[in-house]
Amino acid sequence: MTFFLEALAFIADPANWAGPVGIGARLGQHLGITGLSVLLAAVVALPLGLLIGHTGRGRALVIGVTGAARALPTFGMLILFVLLGIQFGFGLSLGPVIAVLVILAIPPLLAGAYAGVEAVDRVTVDAARAQGMTEWQILTRVELPLALPLVVGGFRSATLQVVATATVAAYVAQGGLGRYLIEGLRNQDYVRAVIGALLVAALALILDGLFALVQRLVSPRGVSRGAMRTTGSTAPRPSRTRGATRTPVTEG
Amino acid sequence: MAWLWNNLDLVLGLTAEHALLSGIPILLGFAASLPLGWIASRFPVARGVLLTVFNVLYTVPALALFLVLPGLLGTRVLDELNVVVALTIYAMAMMLRGAIDGFGSVSPDVLQSATAQGYSAASRFWRVQLPLAGPVLLANLRVVSVSTVSLLSVAALIGSGGLGYLFTDGFQRYFVDEIVVGIVFTVLLALLFDGVLVLVGRVLMPWNRRVLAGTAAYRMPKRDWVGA
Numbered sequence: 128m129t130f131f132l133e134a135l136a137f138i139a140d141p142a143n144w145a146g147p148v149g150i151g152a153r154l155g156q157h158l159g160i161t162g163l164s165v166l167l168a169a170v171v172a173l174p175l176g177l178l179i180g181h182t183g184r185g186r187a188l189v190i191g192v193t194g195a196a197r198a199l200p201t202f203g204m205l206i207l208f209v210l211l212g213i214q215f216g217f218g219l220s221l222g223p224v225i226a227v228l229v230i231l232a233i234p235p236l237l238a239g240a241y242a243g244v245e246a247v248d249r250v251t252v253d254a255a256r257a258q259g260m261t262e263w264q265i266l267t268r269v270e271l272p273l274a275l276p277l278v279v280g281g282f283r284s285a286t287l288q289v290v291a292t293a294t295v296a297a298y299v300a301q302g303g304l305g306r307y308l309i310e311g312l313r314n315q316d317y318v319r320a321v322i323g324a325l326l327v328a329a330l331a332l333i334l335d336g337l338f339a340l341v342q343r344l345v346s347p348r349g350v351s352r353g354a355m356r357t358t359g360s361t362a363p364r365p366s367r368t369r370g371a372t373r374t375p376v377t378e379g
Numbered sequence: 380m381a382w383l384w385n386n387l388d389l390v391l392g393l394t395a396e397h398a399l400l401s402g403i404p405i406l407l408g409f410a411a412s413l414p415l416g417w418i419a420s421r422f423p424v425a426r427g428v429l430l431t432v433f434n435v436l437y438t439v440p441a442l443a444l445f446l447v448l449p450g451l452l453g454t455r456v457l458d459e460l461n462v463v464v465a466l467t468i469y470a471m472a473m474m475l476r477g478a479i480d481g482f483g484s485v486s487p488d489v490l491q492s493a494t495a496q497g498y499s500a501a502s503r504f505w506r507v508q509l510p511l512a513g514p515v516l517l518a519n520l521r522v523v524s525v526s527t528v529s530l531l532s533v534a535a536l537i538g539s540g541g542l543g544y545l546f547t548d549g550f551q552r553y554f555v556d557e558i559v560v561g562i563v564f565t566v567l568l569a570l571l572f573d574g575v576l577v578l579v580g581r582v583l584m585p586w587n588r589r590v591l592a593g594t595a596a597y598r599m600p601k602r603d604w605v606g607a
Contacts, residue, residue, distance in 0.1 A: 130450050197525045198569040200532040202543060203562040206550045210558060291440035295533055299550060308442055312536060317449075317456055324443035335438045 134321040150304075150326065157303040157330065160296075161289045164225050168232035168285060173278070176240025180274070181266050189241045196234040201292050204230070209299040224296045231292055232285040239281015243274025275345040283338035287331055294327045304330065382556045390545070394564050397541025398572075401528045403463055405572070408470025408527075409520055415471070416478020417504070429475060437472035441465060441533050462534040469530065470523050477519025481512035510584065517580045521573055528569040532561070542568070 137143055144151045179185040205227050212223035247270050255269045271278075297305025304326045311320025383390060419426035439447075448454065448461040485508050493507040535543025545561030548554075 194525075197522065198529055198566045200529045200543070200546075200562060200565045202532045202535065202540075203546045203558055203565065206546045207555065207558045207562065210550065210553060210555050213553065214555070287438060291442070294440050294442050295536070298536060298547075305442070308446065309536070311446075317446075320446045320456070321450065324446040328439040328443045328447070331438045331440055331443075332435065335434075 130318055130321050131325075133318045134325055137318070137322050138325065148306075153302065153304050153306060154326070154330070157290070157293055157305075157327075160221070160225065160228065160293050160303060161286060164228035164289050164293075165232050165236075165282065165285050167225070168229045168236055169282070171229075172233045172236035172281075173240050176237045176278075176281075177244055177266060177271065177274075179237075180241040180244025181262070181270060183245070186241075189237055193234045193238050196231070201227070201231060202295055205292065205296055206299055221300055221302070224293075224300045228289045228292060228296070232289050235284035235288060236281045239278050239284065240274070243277030243281075244270045246277065247273045272347050275347070276342050279338060279342045279345055283335065283342065286334055286338065290327070290331050290334060294323075380556070382554075383560050390542075390560060390564060393542045393544055394568060397528070397531060397543075397565070397568055400459065400462060400534070400539065400541050401466065401531045401568075402572070404466035404470050405520070405524050405527050407463075407467045408474050408523060409516075411467070412471045412474035412478045413509075413516075416475055417482055419475065420479045420482035426479065430479075433468075433472035433475050436468050441469070441530055442536060444468070445534060445537050457538045459539045461537070462531070462539050466527050466531060470527055473523045473526065474519055477516060477522075478512075481515035481519070482508060484515050485511045513580070513584045517576065517584070521576050524572045524576055525569045528572060529565060532565060 138150065143149060146152065176189070179189055205224065208223035208227045212220065244266075251273070252265060252269060255265045260268065293303050294305035294308060297303050297309045304323055307323025307326065308320050309323075311317060311323060415429055419429045436444075444465040445461050446456070448464055449456045449458065452461065452464065454460050489511065490503065490508060493503045498507065532540050532543030532546060534540035535547045540546075542561050542565050545557050545564075549557030549561065
């Protein structure tokens with residue numbers, strides 16, 4: 128327990144927050160790497176996910192990508208990319224690390240966008256179509272607003288995943304809060320490692336809380352929270368059938 | 380590939396260690412989440428508390444959890460027990476929601492018919508509710524299994540990550556082949572575990588073959604990618 132007290136004392140001391148290798152700078156690096164990676168991933172994943180959810184085509188792609196991504200050891204991917212980066216002359220730069228983080232962030236974002244649109248009641252979509260909305264209007268004015276909580280949920284998963292992996296990335300690249308952990312492990316300085324562990328855990332929890340808040344805020348009024356939890360249920364729902372030719376997705 | 384043949388013993392040994400260190404948390408997490416999931420599916424208050432607690436634990440990145448646990452458990456920093464406990468916590472967190480969904484998916488009508496037919500509370504659980512929740516439980520267990528196998532590699536940083544050793548060793552030697560072998564064997568092990576689970580599911584739930592084929596379809600819990 129004394130480790131924790133020493134670590135907390137270190138974190139509580141404002142002097143340790145300042146400077147180029149202070150907690151503040153490393154927190155900034157961590158957030159910067161995370162934000163950049165998630166944004167880059169979103170540029171790819173969001174349009175694709177929305178398209179797949181809207182058209183219902185390419186579902187197998189989402190399932191395949193998310194399944195395969197789960198099996199890949201992120202730590203191994205990080206090191207592989209960094210070594211390949213060195214071999215191809217990038218040196219020990221952040222490029223390969225960000226590339227891996229982007230790849231990691233794509234599946235949850237893709238799944239969130241796809242699942243969000245997919246979960247919108249088809250009757251609602253048909254009603255919108257019957258009122259003369261174009262497909263673009265249906266997507267942006269009906270499906271997207273209703274899908275937002277799950278889309279934000281995708282951002283939440285992706286961000287947490289990237290924050291965690293960016294910690295491990297300190298093993299191969301400079302920067303981020305993971306430095307405390309890795310330095311502590313290398314020098315068998317447990318207090319330093321715990322400092323890193325506490326900071327990273329706190330960052331993850333705060334971000335998770337913020338995203339939970341955003342998820343609640345973007346839930347459209349009139350859509351009860353219970354009704355939005357469609358993906359949590361395993362019973363087949365009539366709303367998920369899209370005509371007689373297409374079978375509903377069996378969830379779970 | 381020459382490296383693989385020359386070091387086959389090492390790689391297979393690490394694979395066995397990897398199977399053990401990820402297999403124990405998968406089984407423990409599954410076993411522990413069943414009673415918790417059952418309680419949570421029955422009592423809304425317990426459901427809220429359990430989901431909140433495990434969500435918080437689950438949000439903590441693995442490397443951080445590996446390093447905080449020694450302070451809480453009184454273990455040594457490099458003790459394998461930390462890794463097993465941490466992965467068990469993650470497995471429970473992932474499995475809990477699946478267990479709640481699974482038990483919740485059994486229609487109350489069916490449960491009431493079972494009671495009406497004279498099943499005691501215990502036998503109703505074992506002979507009606509559990510088998511009917513089986514397919515959902517299995518689908519979630521498969522996700523837990525794959526995630527746990529891939530997550531274990533991070534533990535190489537604290538000296539007990541099974542195949543993750545190939546990553547740290549390969550990095551120190553700047554040796555790409557070793558990393559690729561590590562990744563491929565981790566994925567193969569995850570596939571092997573998955574195959575075993577599917578097989579066990581077929582044996583235990585022969586009535587459900589058609590449903591099982593469908594359960595591989597993606598479902599989205601709040602967060603099913605464990606952070607590294």
